[in-house]
Amino acid sequence: MLITEDNKKILKKFIKLASELGNALSYDQLTGFLYGIAITPEILPPSEWIPLIFAGKTPEFPSMDQGRETCDGLIQIQKTFNTAFRAGSLVFPFDIFSSRAETFDAILEWTFGFDLALSLRPDIWEPEESSSLPPGMIHDVLSSLMVVEGLLAPEIRNVVFDRLPQEIMKEAVTETDSAPGDTPDRQLAVLLFTLPMAIDQLQKYAGFLDAMRTKGLGEIGEAGAPGEKATAPATMGRLIRGRFPRSHR
Secondary structure (H helix, E strand, O other), X not given: OOOOHHHHHHHHHHHOOOOOOOOOOOHHHHHHHHHHHHHOOOOOOHHXXXXXXXXXXXXXXXXXHHHHHHHHHHHHHHHHHHHHHXXXXXXXXXXXXXXXXXXXXHHHHHHHHHHHHHOOOHHHHOOOOOOOOOHHHHHHHHHHHHHHHHHHOHHHHHHHHHHOOHHHHHHHOXXXXXXXXXXXXXXXXXXXXXXXXXXXXXXXXXXXXXHHHHHOHHHHHHHHOOOOOOOHHHHHHHHHOOOXXXXXX
8 A cells, every 4th residue: 555544643733834724735635646646757845845745835844853753754765756757656646446436536636636736847747749749648647637637627627528438338337227417426426437548647757758858759769659659538538639738726
């Protein structure tokens, strides 16, 4: 288990340092945030991302020693995420298919924190088609971001599903599940269904950038690039890419 019970206590204790109730990320938002920090292929100093946990305000500690101890605990947990990513063992922390209805709120909160972390480096997570990256990879990255954004922003979700092929809808929802008037619920179901794939694509992209910086694009070759076969996230992305910029929270 990536996050132990002791880790949970540390994270929840850190959140309680907020000066006002509700002025900090929730536990699930924080774990998604740490996940996003871990896969960002650039070193993000704690002084940059810790204040975001508290809406941009650095918390006040009762003493310098307690502040150092608490921050050190958080940073050690973040290093655990980083190590897992490097080892290829950092995985999406929810089982979409066995999750109960009450778990979906936690998934959405996790996604919010994850997106917040990616917004720290939009130049990395929004690659230009003119870059030296394989075209298929750029397409999958931007498409996967649309899945994340669609879960968080209803206006993006609506644009996606105005033209979404019914074949993709049927992958997530059976005919007996669908009924007139429940389109928003079905939209959310499809996006939840594709979220693990989108997160996996983003991690592959981050790993590719790491390898490219250490070995060079020529040595990696096309072996490191994902295939051109369209995935559900990729199909969604084609429908709305360019219509909405990513929100920066």
